[in-house]
Amino acid sequence: MHPKGRLVQSVSLDLRCDFGSYRGMTEKLLIVLTGAGISAESGLKTFRDHNGLWENHRVEDVASPEGFRRDPRLVQDFYNARRAQLLSPEVRPNAGHEALVRLEREWPGEFLLVTQNVDNLHERAGNQRLLHMHGELLKARCLRTHAVHEWTDPILPDTRCPCCRRSGTLRPHIVWFGEMPLEMPRVYGLLARCDVFLAIGTSGQVYPAAGFVEAVPETARTVELNLEASAVSSAFGEHLHGPAGRIVPAFVDQLLENLRQS
Ligand SMILES: [Zn+2]
Numbered sequence: 001m002h003p004k005g006r007l008v009q010s011v012s013l014d015l016r017c018d019f020g021s022y023r024g025m026t027e028k029l030l031i032v033l034t035g036a037g038i039s040a041e042s043g044l045k046t047f048r049d050h051n052g053l054w055e056n057h058r059v060e061d062v063a064s065p066e067g068f069r070r071d072p073r074l075v076q077d078f079y080n081a082r083r084a085q086l087l088s089p090e091v092r093p094n095a096g097h098e099a100l101v102r103l104e105r106e107w108p109g110e111f112l113l114v115t116q117n118v119d120n121l122h123e124r125a126g127n128q129r130l131l132h133m134h135g136e137l138l139k140a141r142c143l144r145t146h147a148v149h150e151w152t153d154p155i156l157p158d159t160r161c162p163c164c165r166r167s168g169t170l171r172p173h174i175v176w177f178g179e180m181p182l183e184m185p186r187v188y189g190l191l192a193r194c195d196v197f198l199a200i201g202t203s204g205q206v207y208p209a210a211g212f213v214e215a216v217p218e219t220a221r222t223v224e225l226n227l228e229a230s231a232v233s234s235a236f237g238e239h240l241h242g243p244a245g246r247i248v249p250a251f252v253d254q255l256l257e258n259l260r261q262s
Pocket of ligand 1: 142143144145147161162163164165166169
């Protein structure tokens with residue numbers, strides 16, 4: 001067992017996780033948390049650039065309830081563009097997404113994938129036990145009825161909501177800063193009895209997701225798979241560093257191979 005906080009420095013792919021002890025985990029609960037890092041290799045621009053701007057907008061202007069009240073058109077246009085980008089043919093699931101489909105299909109115990117991503121690449125790859133804690137780009141929510149609608153078109157000032165037939169009542173089904181992420185009681189309930197927790201491509205800077213690793217039992221195996229050490233890296237027992245498209249398939253294949261041998 002690795003002491004918590006051990007950091008495996010790896011330039012090339014280094015599978016120094018203790019795979020042997022995944023044997024016998026046939027009834028166990030596996031929770032996978034993913035963030036922007038797993039979508040970066042799918043042709044999706046990550047929202048946040050090095051200046052902290054999102055596509056040249058301040059985060060609070062395009063990702064807060066106050067920003068939406070101030071300038072709904074700007075916010076709708078921002079998400080209209082994100083939605084169109086997600087639907088463009090060059091954006092596809094990558095090897096990291098595909099590995100998580102194999103993991104869900106072959107993991108012998110319970111499985112849940114919690115994603116901070118608002119794209120639909122996990123479901124397009126084929127994951128089914130999936131929860132979008134920060135909402136979904138391809139859904140819109142009615143401000144009058146709170147109904148959530150599948151949505152692929154731009155939301156324009158004259159776009160009518162399917163439920164109330166009014167214009168101006170739809171908003172992106174996205175959790176903005178200052179809003180509560182979705183299904184948190186359910187997620188924390190599962191984290192409390194989680195046996196294996198993987199965090200993939202997540203910076204560890206956005207709470208509550210960054211605190212999930214602290215919500216699992218002391219006995220849980222915790223593995224961080226990320227391009228580099230995240231802000232909460234020291235809370236994980238094991239680490240793999242590199243691009244998600246490379247380290248996630250290698251990790252998953254090794255883990256499943258060990259399970260098959262057990
Ligand atoms: Zn409506």
